Amino acid sequence: MAVLTPPAAGSLRRTPAPSLLLAIAAASAVPVLLAAMVGGIGATLAPGQPAQPAPPAPSATASPTPSWTGTPTPTATLSPSPTPTPSLGSAPEVTPTPATTVKPTSAPSVVPTPAPTAAPADYSRPGGIYLDILTAYRGYGDWYRSLLDTIYMLPADYSPGDLVDTSVASLNGGYVVRSFVVADLKAMADAARVNGTPIVVVSGFRSYAHQQSTFDYWVGVGGYEQALRTSARPGHSEHQLGTTLDFTSAGGKAPWEYADWAMTPAGGWMAANAWRYGFVMSYPAGSFATTGYDYEPWHYRYVGRNLAAAVRKSGLPLREYLWQTR
Numbered sequence: 001m002a003v004l005t006p007p008a009a010g011s012l013r014r015t016p017a018p019s020l021l022l023a024i025a026a027a028s029a030v031p032v033l034l035a036a037m038v039g040g041i042g043a044t045l046a047p048g049q050p051a052q053p054a055p056p057a058p059s060a061t062a063s064p065t066p067s068w069t070g071t072p073t074p075t076a077t078l079s080p081s082p083t084p085t086p087s088l089g090s091a092p093e094v095t096p097t098p099a100t101t102v103k104p105t106s107a108p109s110v111v112p113t114p115a116p117t118a119a120p121a122d123y124s125r126p127g128g129i130y131l132d133i134l135t136a137y138r139g140y141g142d143w144y145r146s147l148l149d150t151i152y153m154l155p156a157d158y159s160p161g162d163l164v165d166t167s168v169a170s171l172n173g174g175y176v177v178r179s180f181v182v183a184d185l186k187a188m189a190d191a192a193r194v195n196g197t198p199i200v201v202v203s204g205f206r207s208y209a210h211q212q213s214t215f216d217y218w219v220g221v222g223g224y225e226q227a228l229r230t231s232a233r234p235g236h237s238e239h240q241l242g243t244t245l246d247f248t249s250a251g252g253k254a255p256w257e258y259a260d261w262a263m264t265p266a267g268g269w270m271a272a273n274a275w276r277y278g279f280v281m282s283y284p285a286g287s288f289a290t291t292g293y294d295y296e297p298w299h300y301r302y303v304g305r306n307l308a309a310a311v312r313k314s315g316l317p318l319r320e321y322l323w324q325t326r
């Protein structure tokens with residue numbers, strides 16, 4: 001059923017870790033702090049990086065994560081701060097610090113991060129890294145290639161002007177998408193209906209402000225750490241593109257209330273066929289390390305039929321695909 005399978009570890013193209021992370025890696029205390037802040041998902045923050053002597057670190061004190069805008073640091077994680085990790089210079093070969101102690105609560109679907117390779121914590125694997133960097137492609141014409149994750153974001157005022165109600169796609173209304181999505185969205189909805197597995201929309205475009213309240217809602221539901229894994233901070237949501245929708249079964253409950261919506265008739269049909277209409281499941285199961293988010297079988301981003309086919313053929317999650325072609 002899984003349309004997109006997680007990539008083999010190590011298949012990622014490596015880029016030099018940005019100086020920020022190098023600086024972080026340089027200061028031995030900071031990684032621990034950062035790891036704690038991000039919920040102990042240590043894999044991506046594995047210090048390592050022996051090959052590159054720490055550059056003139058912009059003062060170790062500099063707050064490593066400009067993005068942590070006042071959010072309350074989850075307390076639980078700060079506890080007996082585990083593994084201060086191997087000291088930098090000493091390790092010619094980095095021992096992949098087995099992702100520390102703090103376990104991501106619940107979320108049974110999450111594969112506990114693939115064994116950390118000896119790779120540096122760079123931005124090709126965003127899982128557990130939370131920053132606020134404007135994505136490179138952020139024009140309204142870049143909708144198909146705008147890289148959004150827990151690191152890269154859209155400007156707060158990004159709000160497409162061509163939004164139309166989903167009812168024009170023969171779906172339930174009350175949500176909006178960019179106008180050019182409608183033809184394929186309607187074709188997909190019609191096909192699902194013909195198949196006897198009709199779908200409905202439960203979310204479409206969300207503005208920056210809307211995303212703020214959405215994120216806050218999930219913080220209220222499951223706490224900050226869990227919200228980070230399942231919801232995007234404002235600016236980071238693909239819903240802000242106006243090309244992304246969440247679906248569920250017509251007459252069904254909220255998709256996240258199923259153990260796995262993709263195992264339902266409608267969700268299964270979508271998992272197998274949405275790509276034919278230009279939609280990609282952005283967060284397939286087990287791809288936290290490379291997408292930054294837990295499995296979301298209901299969340300589909302429109303990228304056009306050609307790109308959706310290419311992404312499917314690649315076997316990569318969309319975020320990883322876009323990273324490689326950015």
Ligand SMILES: [Zn+2]
Pocket residue numbers: 203239245246298299300
């Ligand atoms: Zn969504």
